[in-house]
Amino acid sequence: MPERGPYLVALAGQQNAGKSTLFNMLTGLTQHIANYPGVTVDKKSGSYFAEGRRYEVVDLPGCYSLAAFSLEERVARKFLLEDRPDVVVNVIDATNLRRSLPLTFQLLEMGFKVVIALNMMDSAERRGLEIDIAHLERRLCVPVVPVVGRKGRGEAELRAAITKAAVSEHVTPATLNYGSLEEAVARFQAGIAADAAFQDVSARWLSVKLLEGDSEAETFLGVRLDNPHGMLDEVYKARDAFEAKQGLSSGDHISGCRDRHAAEIIAASVTDSKAGQVPVSERIDRVLLNRFAAPLFLLATVWAIYQLSIVQGYELTKITWPFLASFRNLMAGILPDAGFLTDPQIRSLGLWIVDSINTLLNYVPIFLILFALIAILEDSGYMARIAFILDRILHRFGLHGQSTLPFILAGVFAGGCAVPGVMATKGIPDARARLATILTVPFMNCMAKIPLYTLLINIYFPEAKGLMLFYLSTITVVVAMLVAKLLTSSVLRNEETAPFVMELPSYHLPTLTGVARRSFDRTWLYIKKVGTVVVAIAIVIYVLLQFPGVPAEKQLAYQAEAEAAVAQFYETLYGNPLRAAVEDPARLVDLINVSSAYKAARLNAGSKSAVEAMDVTLAEDHPDFVPFVLRSRDADAKAANKALRDLSKQRSTLRREMRSDRIEASFLGSIGRAMEPVTQFADFDWKINIALLSSFAARESSVATLGVLFDQDEGENATLEERMGEQQAGEGRTAVSAVALMLFFALYPPCLATVIMVRVQTASTRWMVFSIIFPTLFGLAVASAVFTGATALGLTGLQTMSTVWLAALGLLLIVALPKPWLPDFLPGGTREAAE
Amino acid sequence: MRRRVFQAMGLGRGNGVGRGGRQKGYRCRDACCRERDDINLNDIVPGEVCRICRLHGCGSVRQRLLDLGFQPGREVKVVRNAPLYDPIELQLGDSFIVLRRREAAHIEVTHA
Ligand SMILES: Nc1nc2c(ncn2[C@@H]2O[C@H](COP(=O)(O)OP(=O)(O)OP(=O)(O)O)[C@@H](O)[C@H]2O)c(=O)[nH]1
Numbered sequence: 001m002p003e004r005g006p007y008l009v010a011l012a013g014q015q016n017a018g019k020s021t022l023f024n025m026l027t028g029l030t031q032h033i034a035n036y037p038g039v040t041v042d043k044k045s046g047s048y049f050a051e052g053r054r055y056e057v058v059d060l061p062g063c064y065s066l067a068a069f070s071l072e073e074r075v076a077r078k079f080l081l082e083d084r085p086d087v088v089v090n091v092i093d094a095t096n097l098r099r100s101l102p103l104t105f106q107l108l109e110m111g112f113k114v115v116i117a118l119n120m121m122d123s124a125e126r127r128g129l130e131i132d133i134a135h136l137e138r139r140l141c142v143p144v145v146p147v148v149g150r151k152g153r154g155e156a157e158l159r160a161a162i163t164k165a166a167v168s169e170h171v172t173p174a175t176l177n178y179g180s181l182e183e184a185v186a187r188f189q190a191g192i193a194a195d196a197a198f199q200d201v202s203a204r205w206l207s208v209k210l211l212e213g214d215s216e217a218e219t220f221l222g223v224r225l226d227n228p229h230g231m232l233d234e235v236y237k238a239r240d241a242f243e244a245k246q247g248l249s250s251g252d253h254i255s256g257c258r259d260r261h262a263a264e265i266i267a268a269s270v271t272d273s274k275a276g277q278v279p280v281s282e283r284i285d286r287v288l289l290n291r292f293a294a295p296l297f298l299l300a301t302v303w304a305i306y307q308l309s310i311v312q313g314y315e316l317t318k319i320t321w322p323f324l325a326s327f328r329n330l331m332a333g334i335l336p337d338a339g340f341l342t343d344p345q346i347r348s349l350g351l352w353i354v355d356s357i358n359t360l361l362n363y364v365p366i367f368l369i370l371f372a373l374i375a376i377l378e379d380s381g382y383m384a385r386i387a388f389i390l391d392r393i394l395h396r397f398g399l400h401g402q403s404t405l406p407f408i409l410a411g412v413f414a415g416g417c418a419v420p421g422v423m424a425t426k427g428i429p430d431a432r433a434r435l436a437t438i439l440t441v442p443f444m445n446c447m448a449k450i451p452l453y454t455l456l457i458n459i460y461f462p463e464a465k466g467l468m469l470f471y472l473s474t475i476t477v478v479v480a481m482l483v484a485k486l487l488t489s490s491v492l493r494n495e496e497t498a499p500f501v502m503e504l505p506s507y508h509l510p511t512l513t514g515v516a517r518r519s520f521d522r523t524w525l526y527i528k529k530v531g532t533v534v535v536a537i538a539i540v541i542y543v544l545l546q547f548p549g550v551p552a553e554k555q556l557a558y559q560a561e562a563e564a565a566v567a568q569f570y571e572t573l574y575g576n577p578l579r580a581a582v583e584d585p586a587r588l589v590d591l592i593n594v595s596s597a598y599k600a601a602r603l604n605a606g607s608k609s610a611v612e613a614m615d616v617t618l619a620e621d622h623p624d625f626v627p628f629v630l631r632s633r634d635a636d637a638k639a640a641n642k643a644l645r646d647l648s649k650q651r652s653t654l655r656r657e658m659r660s661d662r663i664e665a666s667f668l669g670s671i672g673r674a675m676e677p678v679t680q681f682a683d684f685d686w687k688i689n690i691a692l693l694s695s696f697a698a699r700e701s702s703v704a705t706l707g708v709l710f711d712q713d714e715g716e717n718a719t720l721e722e723r724m725g726e727q728q729a730g731e732g733r734t735a736v737s738a739v740a741l742m743l744f745f746a747l748y749p750p751c752l753a754t755v756i757m758v759r760v761q762t763a764s765t766r767w768m769v770f771s772i773i774f775p776t777l778f779g780l781a782v783a784s785a786v787f788t789g790a791t792a793l794g795l796t797g798l799q800t801m802s803t804v805w806l807a808a809l810g811l812l813l814i815v816a817l818p819k820p821w822l823p824d825f826l827p828g829g830t831r832e833a834a835e
Numbered sequence: 836m837r838r839r840v841f842q843a844m845g846l847g848r849g850n851g852v853g854r855g856g857r858q859k860g861y862r863c864r865d866a867c868c869r870e871r872d873d874i875n876l877n878d879i880v881p882g883e884v885c886r887i888c889r890l891h892g893c894g895s896v897r898q899r900l901l902d903l904g905f906q907p908g909r910e911v912k913v914v915r916n917a918p919l920y921d922p923i924e925l926q927l928g929d930s931f932i933v934l935r936r937r938e939a940a941h942i943e944v945t946h947a
């Protein structure tokens with residue numbers, strides 16, 4: 001035991017008992033809290049000081065026992081065994097004592113100094129439970145501290161109890177007697193205690209675990225002993241003998257003893273003054289989970305989320321966008337000025353990064369609302385009910401009731417983000433369903449897919465916008481289900497599965513701070529993604545697009561044209577008194593820059609008075625440029641204004657041609673071209689290939705890259721839709737090509753940030769690579785098949801999309817509907833694949 | 836290894852025991868359900884209360900059920916079916932627990 005170092009305190013307890021709440025209370029940190037079992041899956045640590053000593057607190061995931069069947073249990077058990085905390089605070093939900101005490105018995109058996117934090121005393125009082133704390137303490141021989149984690153009640157007492165336990169030398173012996181198995185337990189206990197190999201573990205605990213038939217305990221024996229077979233054989237013999245005699249397995253007997261002991265203690269210490277009354281939550285559920293009303297409530301909830309976050313959120317972005325735009329204009333002013341033909345590298349790169357960040361930040365209002373609403377769903381307890389309602393459907397496709405939350409976060413209703421979606425799969429207890437969820441969550445329509453859809457729909461389907469968007473947002477869900485089914489019955493077939501057994505938490509009223517905090521936390525996570533990965537990748541893509549640059553001889557030709565244009569400008573203004581202001585060519589470049597900055601700011605100006613104010617500033621800062629930039633009636637000024645506009649136009653054209661040349665010659669351009677032989681079947685040309693490649697960095701950038709490729713220049717007003725539509729039409733591309741592209745984009749691999757999250761969540765590089773390769777091939781196959789098929793049949797874009805949608809839906813129904821002729825699909829008659 | 840042990844214990848029935856999958860002539864050893872027609876939780880209609888006789892299955896399903904308090908001898912009330920019939924909601928003491936029918940089939944009960 002460390003003398004001067006910090007004391008290690010572990011918070012252990014069942015799911016949803018309030019461990020994280022108490023953790024936050026003790027350490028002042030902000031661990032995620034939700035009224036949903038299994039929120040904390042990893043352990044998290046923090047610390048506080050008391051009486052000059054540091055107490056390191058670890059928040060363990062919730063576990064019902066220490067049987068090591070689920071991931072959370074394994075994490076908790078491993079920590080307890082390997083780190084041997086000085087004090088274990090056993091957090092217990094006071095309204096659920098009977099189910100909680102067996103874990104307490106196990107902790108005591110492991111030989112820990114235990115402090116019981118009897119949490120949710122407020123709920124217990126409301127339920128009419130009177131708990132005799134003194135009696136509980138006497139029976140369990142450990143301190144029991146009543147607390148209300150949510151309100152911070154009992155905090156001082158809990159700290160005092162922890163300190164007292166930490167400094168005391170006394171360890172409470174386990175009090176549970178295993179009746180007819182006690183003799184065997186004692187026998188092995190003595191044997192283990194005598195063995196030097198087991199000095200650091202509790203002999204009684206190991207003995208009980210072995211008799212329970214715990215496989216990890218058996219493995220542990222193998223690790224510690226050179227030849228464990230002697231002891232193992234004895235254990236098997238004892239187990240068999242017990243079962244033969246009692247007609248009951250020793251494991252069942254042990255668990256039954258714990259349960260009966262808990263029941264006994266509770267019978268003597270708890271009085272239920274409201275026994276027989278129907279709890280409030282159940283009364284609510286009678287309405288919300290009513291067979292017929294439940295789907296309606298669910299639909300209404302989903303609709304409300306969509307309305308509030310996506311629809312209203314977009315309204316909000318209209319307010320926030322001008323701020324981002326003025327940030328860009330500000331940066332444009334700070335960075336070195338643009339040249340006539342080429343800009344300083346630092347300026348182009350700076351603006352490129354600002355643009356990437358702005359595109360992402362634009363979604364922040366939507367995220368804040370969406371995440372707040374989801375936090376409300378989680379906190380209130382309704383999320384668990386959603387899992388209950390939808391499990392039947394999701395299970396059909398190899399998923400799990402708890403896959404609902406990840407899908408919602410990732411954007412079932414068009415507009416989410418796969419990163420929090422993949423993160424939220426942590427709580428799914430079924431490994432196979434969890435992997436299937438992780439791999440299909442990226443199919444959802446994250447917010448970054450929407451701009452490309454909108455762009456293409458505006459170009460090719462202006463009269464069927466709503467229908468196309470409906471097709472796209474539903475087909476992704478359909479495909480996700482089908483792919484989940486495909487994966488779970490092929491590559492994931494041999495993964496471990498777990499039952500769907502979940503406790504429905506009582507309804508809580510969500511707290512404002514809790515909801516706000518979670519919403520900010522999740523949004524912040526998204527912004528961090530912008531700050532790191534996306535910026536880094538934006539730079540890489542920038543480099544790939546800029547270099548090796550325009551070939552030298554072409555560069556010279558452009559230079560000559562530019563000089564000619566400038567000469568033309570001076571020529572036109574020959575004899576015009578205003579020419580004096582720009583006699584120096586450097587001043588001319590200044591003029592052009594001032595003029596384009598003015599235009600950009602003017603686009604962003606909201607009101608007439610703002611424009612007037614800008615005019616005044618311009619007149620103050622650059623009085624000699626005013627006649628060039630602002631329109632006026634004076635003949636000389638008119639001529640100057642026109643000359644400048646002509647020059648700007650020529651400059652735009654030159655810059656556009658140059659940029660297009662540069663991209664074509666760039667590294668990314670070469671890659672895009674090299675891919676054409678494969679992608680031609682889906683009718684993607686090199687420009688589209690480049691956009692798709694760059695969208696791997698972040699989906700958002702696909703539209704930005706297309707924007708560059710289908711050029712835009714500082715003074716131009718044609719929208720990207722017009723430019724792209726025109727150029728693509730010129731190259732013979734039709735709406736069918738657009739459908740193929742959109743389908744590919746819908747099925748396209750997750751963006752880089754998501755891929756990294758997949759790596760984190762699956763802890764496997766293999767699955768990460770799979771999550772990239774599979775959707776690429778799948779998407780390309782679908783896009784090629786659709787394009788080739790539709791072209792052969794001569795379908796229009798809309799017909800193609802409708803056909804694909806109906807085909808997918810039909811396939812979904814075939815997979816989903818019960819097939820009585822296949823015994824495997826009989827409800828309840830399915831085989832468990834694991835055994 | 837574990838599997839062998841479970842089989843030795845007569846618990847090797849990893850199959851979800853649906854209505855069709857029950858072995859003929861199988862007898863429950865517990866005193867509480869001597870009758871021939873052993874029934875499981877799936878046979879109980881919502882609103883009814885029943886008593887647990889024993890648990891079938893093995894491994895994690897079984898452990899989780901035991902941990903949640905599905906101990907032989909305890910009373911369970913079937914609260915409701917999900918809108919699509921599966922899963923079901925049960926009341927066990929003070930807690931409300933949701934279970935798929937496949938898991939519910941592991942729990943053998945008698946009418947209380
Ligand atoms: N009424 C009441 N609710 C509480 C109290 N303490 C926590 N809660 C609520 O209980 C729910 C679960 O709390 P968490 O702290 O996330 O529980 P946990 O034990 O960490 O859960 P997992 O991480 O899922 O194992 C949250 O909705 C809390 O707001 C309390 O003292 N009284």
Ligand SMILES: [Mg+2]
Binds near residue numbers: 021040061
């Ligand atoms: Mg937690």
